[in-house]
Amino acid sequence: MSSIAQQYKRRKLMISLTPLIDVVFILLIFFMLASSFAKNHSLELNIPANGTANAKSDIIQDDKTRLKILGEGKIEINQTTYVFSEISSILLKQKNNRLLIEVGDQAIAQDMVQVMDLVSKLALEKVSLLPYKKKENME
Amino acid sequence: MKSIAQRTAKKAHFTEENVLPMINVVFLLLIFFMIAGHISASDPVDLEALYSESETKTDDNEVTIFVDQSGLVYFLDNTYKGETFKSPIAHHLTANPNAILRLKVDSNLNGQKMLKLLSIFRELGLTEVTLVTQLPEAGS
Numbered sequence: 001m002s003s004i005a006q007q008y009k010r011r012k013l014m015i016s017l018t019p020l021i022d023v024v025f026i027l028l029i030f031f032m033l034a035s036s037f038a039k040n041h042s043l044e045l046n047i048p049a050n051g052t053a054n055a056k057s058d059i060i061q062d063d064k065t066r067l068k069i070l071g072e073g074k075i076e077i078n079q080t081t082y083v084f085s086e087i088s089s090i091l092l093k094q095k096n097n098r099l100l101i102e103v104g105d106q107a108i109a110q111d112m113v114q115v116m117d118l119v120s121k122l123a124l125e126k127v128s129l130l131p132y133k134k135k136e137n138m139e
Numbered sequence: 140m141k142s143i144a145q146r147t148a149k150k151a152h153f154t155e156e157n158v159l160p161m162i163n164v165v166f167l168l169l170i171f172f173m174i175a176g177h178i179s180a181s182d183p184v185d186l187e188a189l190y191s192e193s194e195t196k197t198d199d200n201e202v203t204i205f206v207d208q209s210g211l212v213y214f215l216d217n218t219y220k221g222e223t224f225k226s227p228i229a230h231h232l233t234a235n236p237n238a239i240l241r242l243k244v245d246s247n248l249n250g251q252k253m254l255k256l257l258s259i260f261r262e263l264g265l266t267e268v269t270l271v272t273q274l275p276e277a278g279s
Contacts, residue, residue: 021162028169035176038188042197042241043270047261048254069250107250110189113272117192131261132254 043116048131065097069115071106084114091122098126183213186245191272201241202231203271208245210252222259229263243271 068076073084082090091099099119103112119127184207204224205213212224219227232238240260244253260268 017158017162021158021165024162024165024169028165028172031169031172031176031178034178035172036179036181037176038273040197041191041193041272041274042195043189043191043193043272044195045257045268045270047257047266047268049261071250103250103254105249105251108246109244109248109250109253110246112250112253113189113191113246113270121192129254132251132258 068102069107188273190275203241206244
């Protein structure tokens with residue numbers, strides 16, 4: 001047999017890796033683009049009643065701490081403005097009061113979640129989120 | 140003197156040997172992405188995640204309402220402006236009374252707009268909603 005024929009026979013016995021590499025690369029690119037690593041978690045949120053009688057009577061019975069989320073890390077508690085990091089000690093002192101959370105015009109959703117996180121961390125039980133109030137200049 | 144075929148075969152064999160470590164690495168990367176990542180439908184809008192310490196796991200297959208920074212609502216492949224999302228959500232809740240609705244809002248959504256949304260959900264009969272959050276990245 002000639003040497004060319006021998007080489008041809010040997011090459012036929014070897015499995016060519018090129019198509020395999022092609023497929024593996026395509027799979028790799030697919031998984032790199034399609035998969036996501038961000039893990040979603042959840043936060044249960046009780047929706048405030050739109051000013052029903054029951055909710056109001058509950059609020060009236062307890063001593064109140066009024067917390068207003070002003071935004072940009074500022075929180076107002078009973079008309080005094082604090083930075084967010086200062087409020088946990090104040091809230092702990094007034095743990096037995098009902099906490100009324102009001103959302104200011106400049107507050108964003110992240111500020112609200114930050115306060116909710118703190119409330120659950122401090123294990124405060126009497127917490128009410130004040131409902132949306134209609135304003136004439138709001139859209 | 141070696142024939143042209145012999146030289147070509149030797150060269151091909153030499154190239155394949157060089158490629159083997161690369162194939163190994165590519166295989167490892169492929170296995171990593173297949174196992175570590177999870178494939179799910181992408182969100183209809185690019186939202187900045189809400190960061191919360193809450194570690195409660197959530198089911199990504201539940202129906203999710205997306206709300207972007209401007210207050211536009213995305214629900215079941217449609218976009219709704221203002222309060223137009225009320226009727227499709229009410230319809231969905233009637234068809235699936237036990238449905239759990241998840242709310243994924245942009246972290247920069249105005250608090251008053253968020254409260255307004257919640258009050259509309261309350262009008263639709265929902266008393267609780269699941270906010271989709273992410274754990275804060277380490278160091279932040």
